Amino acid sequence: MFAARGYSGVSMRHISQAVGISAAALYHHFPDKENLYLEAMAHAFTDKAAGITAALEGSGTSLERLERFVDSFTGLMGDDPDFRALLQRELLDGDEIRLKLVAERVFLGPFQAMTALAEELAPECDPHMLAISMAGLVLFHFETAPVRRFLPGGRPEHNDPKIIARHVTRLLSRAFGDG
Secondary structure: OHHHHOOOOOOHHHHHHHHOOOHHHHHHHOOOHHHHHHHHHHHHHHHHHHHHHHHHHOOOOHHHHHHHHHHHHHHHHHHOHHHHHHHHHHHHHOOHHHHHHHHHHHHHHHHHHHHHHHHHHOOOOOHHHHHHHHHHHHHHHHHOHHHHOOOOOOOHHHHOHHHHHHHHHHHHHHHOOOO
16 A cells, blocks of 8 residues: 555555554554554565575675676566555655664665675775665666656567666676676
8 A cells, every 4th residue: 555655645544444454453553654654664675685685695706796686686676566666655755754764674784785795896986875876777777667668779678677687787797897
């Protein structure tokens, strides 16, 4: 519901009706909508975060781990449109307090692993900016999919997560001197 309607478009009453319990029962488990929302975000991202972190921290060279991260993150974004919508809605609609909580409770672990890899790949670059850029290269392909098809050269296969991953990996590998 949060992915489809955004945080502001969903009430505790809507949620209780959707899951078939009373609002009182819902409030018994979650003191307020913000708490429920953060738990929903954490739940939506927990298994995904573990896979992304494993790809980043596993064995292999920094470029091999980068490729695994890009494959993992691209697959996640391509396979779970609800999670992608949750992320996009939060970036567009989120207030400062909620964004801070989501950053700390949901994205911190994978982001720390991304910045560690960024430091290995390009010690001369700001690791925070590089980690954001690595994720952004993947995310932008999904965010622009609705309009890209109308631009010259746009092809249906450009929406395939494997094609996106291969493209982003190739760009980043060349940027880090392996390509």
